[in-house]
Amino acid sequence: MKRPTIIDIARAVGVSKAAVSYALNGRGGVSQETRERILEVATQLGWRASSAARALSSDRAATVGVVLARSPEVLRTEPFFMQFVAGLEQTLSAHGFSLQLALASDPVTELETYRRWWAERRVDGVLLTDLRVDDPRPALLRELRVPAVFFGTERPMAGIPVLWVDEHDIADSAVALLAGLGHRRIGHVQGPAQLRHTARREREVGRAAAETPGVGLVRDQGDYTEDGGVAATARLLDAADPPTPIIFDNDVMAVASVARAEELGVRVPADLSVLAWDDSMLCRVVRPAITAFSHDVGAAAARAGVMLLELIETGVADDARLQQRELIRRESTGAAPGFG
Amino acid sequence: MKRPTIIDIARAVGVSKAAVSYALNGRGGVSQETRERILEVATQLGWRASSAARALSSDRAATVGVVLARSPEVLRTEPFFMQFVAGLEQTLSAHGFSLQLALASDPVTELETYRRWWAERRVDGVLLTDLRVDDPRPALLRELRVPAVFFGTERPMAGIPVLWVDEHDIADSAVALLAGLGHRRIGHVQGPAQLRHTARREREVGRAAAETPGVGLVRDQGDYTEDGGVAATARLLDAADPPTPIIFDNDVMAVASVARAEELGVRVPADLSVLAWDDSMLCRVVRPAITAFSHDVGAAAARAGVMLLELIETGVADDARLQQRELIRRESTGAAPGFG
DNA sequence: GTCCATCGTACATAGTGTGTC
DNA sequence: GGACACACTATGTACGATGGA
Numbered sequence: 026m027k028r029p030t031i032i033d034i035a036r037a038v039g040v041s042k043a044a045v046s047y048a049l050n051g052r053g054g055v056s057q058e059t060r061e062r063i064l065e066v067a068t069q070l071g072w073r074a075s076s077a078a079r080a081l082s083s084d085r086a087a088t089v090g091v092v093l094a095r096s097p098e099v100l101r102t103e104p105f106f107m108q109f110v111a112g113l114e115q116t117l118s119a120h121g122f123s124l125q126l127a128l129a130s131d132p133v134t135e136l137e138t139y140r141r142w143w144a145e146r147r148v149d150g151v152l153l154t155d156l157r158v159d160d161p162r163p164a165l166l167r168e169l170r171v172p173a174v175f176f177g178t179e180r181p182m183a184g185i186p187v188l189w190v191d192e193h194d195i196a197d198s199a200v201a202l203l204a205g206l207g208h209r210r211i212g213h214v215q216g217p218a219q220l221r222h223t224a225r226r227e228r229e230v231g232r233a234a235a236e237t238p239g240v241g242l243v244r245d246q247g248d249y250t251e252d253g254g255v256a257a258t259a260r261l262l263d264a265a266d267p268p269t270p271i272i273f274d275n276d277v278m279a280v281a282s283v284a285r286a287e288e289l290g291v292r293v294p295a296d297l298s299v300l301a302w303d304d305s306m307l308c309r310v311v312r313p314a315i316t317a318f319s320h321d322v323g324a325a326a327a328r329a330g331v332m333l334l335e336l337i338e339t340g341v342a343d344d345a346r347l348q349q350r351e352l353i354r355r356e357s358t359g360a361a362p363g364f365g
Numbered sequence: 366m367k368r369p370t371i372i373d374i375a376r377a378v379g380v381s382k383a384a385v386s387y388a389l390n391g392r393g394g395v396s397q398e399t400r401e402r403i404l405e406v407a408t409q410l411g412w413r414a415s416s417a418a419r420a421l422s423s424d425r426a427a428t429v430g431v432v433l434a435r436s437p438e439v440l441r442t443e444p445f446f447m448q449f450v451a452g453l454e455q456t457l458s459a460h461g462f463s464l465q466l467a468l469a470s471d472p473v474t475e476l477e478t479y480r481r482w483w484a485e486r487r488v489d490g491v492l493l494t495d496l497r498v499d500d501p502r503p504a505l506l507r508e509l510r511v512p513a514v515f516f517g518t519e520r521p522m523a524g525i526p527v528l529w530v531d532e533h534d535i536a537d538s539a540v541a542l543l544a545g546l547g548h549r550r551i552g553h554v555q556g557p558a559q560l561r562h563t564a565r566r567e568r569e570v571g572r573a574a575a576e577t578p579g580v581g582l583v584r585d586q587g588d589y590t591e592d593g594g595v596a597a598t599a600r601l602l603d604a605a606d607p608p609t610p611i612i613f614d615n616d617v618m619a620v621a622s623v624a625r626a627e628e629l630g631v632r633v634p635a636d637l638s639v640l641a642w643d644d645s646m647l648c649r650v651v652r653p654a655i656t657a658f659s660h661d662v663g664a665a666a667a668r669a670g671v672m673l674l675e676l677i678e679t680g681v682a683d684d685a686r687l688q689q690r691e692l693i694r695r696e697s698t699g700a701a702p703g704f705g
Numbered sequence: 706g707t708c709c710a711t712c713g714t715a716c717a718t719a720g721t722g723t724g725t726c
Numbered sequence: 727g728g729a730c731a732c733a734c735t736a737t738g739t740a741c742g743a744t745g746g747a
Contacts, residue, residue: 028484030737041712046739056710073484077420078737081717086417097663100451102646107447111440114468123487126464128454144368144413146718147463251650280650287652306442310591310620311651312627323437370718381731386720396729418718421736486737 029070037066049074080146089117089333090125090148094135094155099249100128102277104305105322112323113152116330122149132157136165143171149337152176152329156221174333174342176326179225186342188329195318195350196229197236199300202316202352203270204237207364208298211240212268214247214257214278226274226302243268247278254278255285262291269361270298279315280307283357294359304353313356320350369410377406389414420486429457429673430465430488434475434495439589440468442617444645445662452663453492456670462489472497476505483511489677492516492669496561514673514682516666519565526682528669535658535690536569539640542656542692543610544577547704548638552608553584554597554618566614566642583608587618594618595625602631609701610638619655620647623697634699644693653696660690 031049035042040059047054048063055063080086091113093106100106114124125148129135139162142148150172153162166173167184175187203211213230216223227244234242243264245257254273261268273279279301283293291297293313301308304319325347336342371389375382380399388395388403395403420426431453433446440446454464465488469475479502482488490512493502506513507524515527543551553570556563567584574582583604585597594613601608613619619641623633631637633653641648644659665687676682 028486032737042738043713043740044711047711050739052740054710059710071480071484073481075421075737076485076487077417077426078717079739080417081415081421081719081737082739084717097451101444101448101663104441104444108441110450110466111437111468114466118467124466126450126454126466127458128451140411141413144411145416146368147416251646277646277650284650284652284654306591306617307647307650310617310624310647312624314624323441371720372718382719383721383732384730387730390720392721394729399729414720415718418736419720421718421738422720424736 029072030075031072034063034066034070034072037070038062084146086147086149087121088123088125088148089330089337090127090139090142090151092127092129092135092138092151092153094129094132096130097128099277102251103249103275104307105303108322109154109326112326113330115323116327117334120334122334132161136161139165139171140169143169150174150333152333157219158221158224160221172333172336172340174329174336176329177222177347179221181344186332186336186344188325188332188345188347190347191349192226192229193232193349195352196226196233198352199272199318200230200233200237200240202354202358203298203300204240206270206298206359207361208268208270209239209241209361210266210268211242212258212261212271213242213244214254214261214271214273214282215244216274217248218246223274230272247274249275249277251277251281254282258282258286262286262297269296270300270358272300272302274302276301276303276305276307276315276317279317279357280311283311283313283315294357296362298359298361299357308353308355316355316358317353318350319353320348369412370415371412374403374406374410374412377410378402424486426487426489427461428463428465428488429670429677430467430479430482430491432467432469432475432478432491432493434469434472436470437468442591443589443615444647445643448662449494449666452666453670455663456667457674460674462674472501476501479505479511480509483509490514490673492673497559498561498564500561512673512676512680514669514676516669517562517687519561521684526672526676526684528665528672528685528687530687531689532566532569533572533689535692536566536573538692539612539658540570540573540577540580542694542698543638543640544580546610546638546699547701548608548610549579549701550581550583550606550608552598552601552611553582554587554594554601554611554613554622555584556614557588558586563614570612587614589615589617591617591621594622598622598626602626602637609636610640610698612640612642614642616641616643616645616647616655616657619657619697620651623651623653623655633697636702638699638701639697648693648695656695656698657693658690659693660688 031042031045035045044055045063048060117124127138152174154176156178163185173185175185177190178187234240245261247253247257279299283299301315301317304317308315308317332342371382371385375385384395385403388400457464467478492514494516496518503525513525515525517530518527574580585601587593587597619639623639633639641655641657644657648655648657672682
């Protein structure tokens with residue numbers, strides 16, 4: 026009834042535990058016949074290598090870590106995280122690795138988690154998202170020599186492989202769509218200022234707008250939550266010369282703002298067009314359904330996972346580039362008021 | 366630069382590693398003075414016990430496992446799972462435990478995962494959700510003697526502590542609300558037939574309706590997805606004598622069905638009232654906002670986590686009962702057509 | 706002398722019971 | 727008896743040594 030060890034197998038077969046270890050790991054040094062008997066007894070006893078013992082002797086935890094460092098509120102509401110975790114876990118388990126997951130409510134706890142995981146030899150590497158302004162994580166991980174891959178940065182990073190995203194084309198598509206519908210003043214409700222995404226999107230949307238004659242841009246700050254998005258939208262629409270379309274940096278803010286706008290008598294898309302950066306069920310089920318910039322988060326997370334495994338295995342991994350997002354046009358984008 | 370071990374500390378202080386171990390674990394057998402020197406050197410070197418070595422010698426992985434056994438589709442869209450994982454992880458980490466997470470696309474893989482985890486001594490116990498009809502999991506876990514807690518069953522289970530939920534009162538509240546609004550024929554779009562939740566809710570709603578004079582009930586089968594919910598709703602509404610309110614077994618089906626209904630010219634709540642079993646942002650942001658049966662999933666998961674830790678620690682844990690859900694009344698419920 | 710099968714044992718790290726001064 | 731060291735536990739991996747053909 027007790028969980029068997031290789032010693033139990035060795036005793037049952039009548040060989041040394043070294044022979045058992047060799048046989049089970051498919052290495053030389055055992056005859057074909059003995060190997061077969063060992064394997065047979067092993068499966069019959071339901072033996073599996075103790076993860077602790079294997080980790081201790083091989084100096085490999087066969088585990089990678091991810092710290093989700095966002096407010097519980099955002100974690101609960103943003104479908105992104107579950108997709109990320111699901112995509113990653115499937116890849117890892119296919120390669121015999123596990124996922125160690127932690128939540129951190131503040132940056133200090135997050136850094137402390139990496140230190141602890143590494144010192145406890147709990148993980149062989151970590152996967153990071155949401156690069157911040159003055160982000161302390163790359164320096165810490167380099168100092169500790171923790172294999173790490175950064176998911177979704179905009180450009181290479183010294184000493185840490187990145188899976189990078191380029192939002193150049195998607196910003197162009199969005200602005201082109203809106204300009205083609207006659208919009209002349211575009212609103213942009215941004216994410217938290219400390220996230221690098223935010224700066225990048227600001228730049229790309231700004232560039233695309235500047236390259237489009239006759240199109241102006243106004244911005245306001247959101248925080249990815251419903252309330253933050255609604256407040257930013259209200260400020261934009263209350264201005265002297267309000268925008269006729271608004272691009273939201275995530276789906277939650279877009280959806281909440283549409284609901285609020287319609288309560289205030291602003292019709293979507295007749296009075297206001299809406300686009301969401303990030304697609305999810307939210308954008309599909311609300312009415313009007315929201316035009317969104319979609320990409321496959323699960324597949325991207327899986328890709329990052331493979332990079333990290335390669336880095337752990339070989340010590341190096343090449344940067345890679347994520348496929349650009351796709352503009353899914355739904356009902357929330359229409360002609361500018363008085364156009365056409 | 367290399368990660369320090371207790372031997373490094375012992376060398377630095379000039380004592381044996383046993384002394385270091387005793388000092389670090391706050392046991393007797395070391396003088397106050399030596400203890401302090403050891404602790405000082407330990408923190409200075411940034412020492413942390415190797416999780417593998419500790420697991421090996423203590424026969425404790427300090428980890429609990431959860432297998433999420435739903436389709437990727439449902440996992441992505443249902444906010445329940447992220448809330449569950451987040452609530453659980455926070456409790457576990459507060460007690461020095463980690464969460465091992467896996468996805469399983471089918472029941473066979475799920476069972477295999479428990480076997481593997483246990484044989485590999487990877488987890489000290491597991492937490493289960495979504496009891497099914499003829500569920501093979503309790504028997505397997507009893508056979509393997511894996512400490513396990515079942516989350517959200519309706520009644521006690523032989524040999525496995527459960528955190529049970531009682532939907533008696535919430536079914537009463539829902540039916541009372543609808544009857545009070547003049548509704549006489551209630552629809553119920555159910556979840557997958559193989560889940561025990563489904564049977565329980567069927568029974569409770571059926572009982573509450575039967576106990577309410579003049580109220581009838583019609584049911585149809587959904588599968589927790591958007592498409593499944595919409596199809597079941599269509600069947601109910603196409604019938605000769607369609608219901609005027611529909612209770613949906615989850616938020617996704619409710620929200621998708623409302624969107625579809627309005628496209629077909631069925632106004633909510635004027636023509637059709639809607640209630641969702643499970644609350645989430647979805648119910649809040651759509652218009653009309655959906656009346657829902659809410660409960661704090663994160664807190665419930667944390668509670669189940671504490672039960673499991675107690676079971677692991679002491680070998681026994683008492684069954685506990687979850688607080689009943691609360692009916693959050695929003696805009697999707699109104700008077701029956703022609704009532705009042 | 707060579708080759709293969711196999712064994713003994715050290716090692717990875719932390720925890721703990723027993724023995725010694 | 728207090729303060730410590732030694733030796734052994736947990737399990738799997740891997741090197742070097744040994745035996746026989």
